[in-house]
Amino acid sequence: MGQGDVVLEADQPPGGSGHVVYKTRWYVLGVFSVLSTQQTLMWMTFSPIADSTRTYFGTTDNVINLQLAYGCIFFVPFVVVVSWLLGRSDQGLRQVMLLGAVLDGLGGAIRVLAIMHPRAWYSMWFISIGQILNALVGPISMASCPKLSSIWFPPDERTTATALASLAGNVGSAAGFLIPPYVLLYFSMEALIIGQAVEAVAMMVLILAYFPAKPPTPPSATAVVPPKTTKQLWREAVDALKNPSFVLIVIIGGGAGGIYNIWSSMPDLILSPLGISQTWAGWLGFGMTVSGIVGGIGVGRLGDTVFKGRFKLLLILMYSMCTASFVYLTLSLPSLFSPKALLPTNRWVVLVACTCAGLFQGAAGPLFYEFAAELTYPVPEGTTAGLITMMNNVACLAVIGVSPYIPLLWLNCVMTIAVAIATVLLGFIREDYRRSRLDQAADAKDAVPTSRESERLLPPPADSERTEWDRLHIN
Secondary structure (H helix, E strand, O other), X not given: OOHHHOOOOEOOOOOOOOOOOEOHHHHHHHHHHHHHHHHHHHHOOOHHHHHHHHHHHOOOHHHHHHHHHHHHHHHHHHHHHHHHHHHHOOOHHHHHHHHHHHHHHHHXXXXXXXXXXXXXXXXXXXXXXXXXXXXXXXXXXXXXXXXXXXXXXXXXXXXXXXXXXXXXXXXXXXXXXXHHHHHHHHOOHHHHHHHHHHHHHHHHXXXXXXXXXXXXXXXXXXXXXXXXXXXXXXXXXXXXXXOHHHHHHXXXXXXXXXXXXXXXXXXXXXXXXXXXXXXXXXXXXXXXXHHHHHHHHHHHHHHHOOOOOOHHHHHHHHHHHHHHHHHHHHHOOOOOOOOOOOOOOOHHHHHHHHHHHHHHHHHHHHHHHHHHHHHHOOOOHHHHHHHHHHHHHHHHHHHHHHHHHOOOOHHHHHHHHHHHHHHHHHOOOOOOOHHHHHHHXXXXXXXXXXOHHHHHHOOOOOHHHHXXXXXXXXX
């Protein structure tokens, strides 16, 4: 029995369907979420304190901005590696977590070398190396969320677990707006960088000591997926991209989500016509991020209960309200459509509009992961999440690339048009809850199907179930 197969205390004894739910799932989710939060907080270290960073290290704004850009630059190639590791072995979740913990710990430790001689020519090289290692953890914390929930959580908790895991990084973003400025106010740059290094190394030690790959008995039929070869994983990724509904999920969840990530990262510039201060803009960014976290967790729970099997309707509701929020915000500021605001406004009106936009956009994020897993089963969750997050970062890089050539106020219009188009495109998705139906069918006949490749292990279905069986396992 391997380290990832340690016997754990269960919420319910084996029996009935043969599936067991373990209390340790909350430990696994908690450790994953803390690593994701810590990674994002460390990734954002220097952007909220750009002036102090420039003075302390004697560097430039371009170099400081590059530290944040590393996240998008290295995400796209490395998410392929993460998706491959998640799908090639039933130990995949543990393997990527060990890798992420080591990368994050090393990144934090290497950054400490920069503060020994902060004005030396090589100091920012140490910072950059540490930031790159930290950035490589981003694909792990984003692409692994639905895989974790599928392995450890029962079907009626999967969407909630995915929401909690995927939004943990947003907690780090929200903290990133506040913690670095206050640490510099009361302590020093040395204290900030050393403190983050200690956190990263502590998480590395904890995960290396104990992070189980999977429970001894799965919580559902579809939680069991056999190891796959690189060729199989590649073929399944191609098959997923042949599914028009999944492609729409990638475009909407990844594309519109990526544009929003850039838009929400520069509230002081986008809202400059209101003359808001950097401090007020920081609180605005904090408010948008927190509202997205609250919305995501709330909607995740709704996806497991009231809207179970109706993700499309829930997404349309979220994006319709998000569109309305952006339309109001765009008309309240000078824009592409008018050099003057078309609606009366003040900073508090803008705060409400931005908070609502963050609430509904954040609420939709976890649903895309789970909807994609349902549409494409038995394609591994790490593969579908990897494709969505890859599109997200490609969209981020595209906006970063064109932003120097367009007025920043146009980004409000771009964001409004993007979410409006996304709302329309959601209507063309054909719902198909393959994974959930297979869980229900397996429970009904006390079988544990795993995937297309392991169909030979399954008992033959009854005649009344033949149509559903063939639909899920053939072609």
